[in-house]
Amino acid sequence: MNDSDKPMTDPIKDRKDDETAALLVAQAFIIFSGIYWFLQLESVRELLELAYG
Amino acid sequence: MLTSVYEQNKRTLITSAVLLLAIAFAYSDLRLTIYGALMPMFEWFETTPFGYVGKTWGAAFATVQAVHLVGLGVLGGAVIAADGRLLGLLLSDVPAKTVVDRSHRVFVWALIALLATGIFMACGVAMKIYYLPVYWYKMLALGAGMLFHFYIRKPLLAHDIDTLNPVVVKLVAIASILVWFMVAATGRWIGFSG
Numbered sequence: 001m002n003d004s005d006k007p008m009t010d011p012i013k014d015r016k017d018d019e020t021a022a023l024l025v026a027q028a029f030i031i032f033s034g035i036y037w038f039l040q041l042e043s044v045r046e047l048l049e050l051a052y053g
Numbered sequence: 054m055l056t057s058v059y060e061q062n063k064r065t066l067i068t069s070a071v072l073l074l075a076i077a078f079a080y081s082d083l084r085l086t087i088y089g090a091l092m093p094m095f096e097w098f099e100t101t102p103f104g105y106v107g108k109t110w111g112a113a114f115a116t117v118q119a120v121h122l123v124g125l126g127v128l129g130g131a132v133i134a135a136d137g138r139l140l141g142l143l144l145s146d147v148p149a150k151t152v153v154d155r156s157h158r159v160f161v162w163a164l165i166a167l168l169a170t171g172i173f174m175a176c177g178v179a180m181k182i183y184y185l186p187v188y189w190y191k192m193l194a195l196g197a198g199m200l201f202h203f204y205i206r207k208p209l210l211a212h213d214i215d216t217l218n219p220v221v222v223k224l225v226a227i228a229s230i231l232v233w234f235m236v237a238a239t240g241r242w243i244g245f246s247g
């Protein structure tokens with residue numbers, strides 16, 4: 001069996017796969033957190049505006 | 054050929070599929086169907102011994118809650134130590150691998166304490182949390198955080214950290230801090246709701 005028959009044993013390809021997956025999830029988390037907390041802060045600001053003008 | 058592409062990008066493909074499924078689930082009616090179907094389970098939670106003790110014995114609930122909060126503090130400390138090191142903000146005189154590995158051990162024990170005490174507390178206030186949207190955000194963050202920690206972050210950091218792309222490492226550290234901050238913040242929000 002030559003090396004090309006067992007791609008998952010290639011540590012560089014493994015590392016690239018792990019890095020790409022991590023990049024994908026990290027971006028998703030950061031974007032979701034940004035939107036979520038922005039909307040929460042906006043709702044608090046609107047509430048305060050309603051209460052105090 | 055396809056098998057080879059899958060094998061070489063297995064984690065990326067599975068992660069992409071999970072993210073797409075999560076987005077599809079968030080915008081589908083299935084979410085509401087599952088929400089309705091979960092109600093009997095939450096009603097049952099309140100009838101379990103944990104539910105009775107949690108509802109009727111305030112001191113027990115307060116003691117378990119104290120352990121829960123200490124667990125949260127320890128978990129937060131482990132996350133800040135490891136991710137702060139990955140960001141190069143603290144403990145920079147200690148190898149990143151050492152900080153990450155030792156923090157992981159603390160993290161796992163804190164998570165076990167959090168889950169055990171969290172289940173007890175949830176039984177005591179099951180119907181209250183069922184109707185709180187923030188509780189479901191907390192569960193979403195907790196599930197996402199655990200998957201992220203064990204399926205993404207840990208395998209990534211098992212490689213030699215110096216060989217990893219530093220931008221990816223820093224983004225992972227920021228995402229990790231954000232997701233556990235969300236778990237803590239939504240958890241305290243539940244405490245102040247209703």
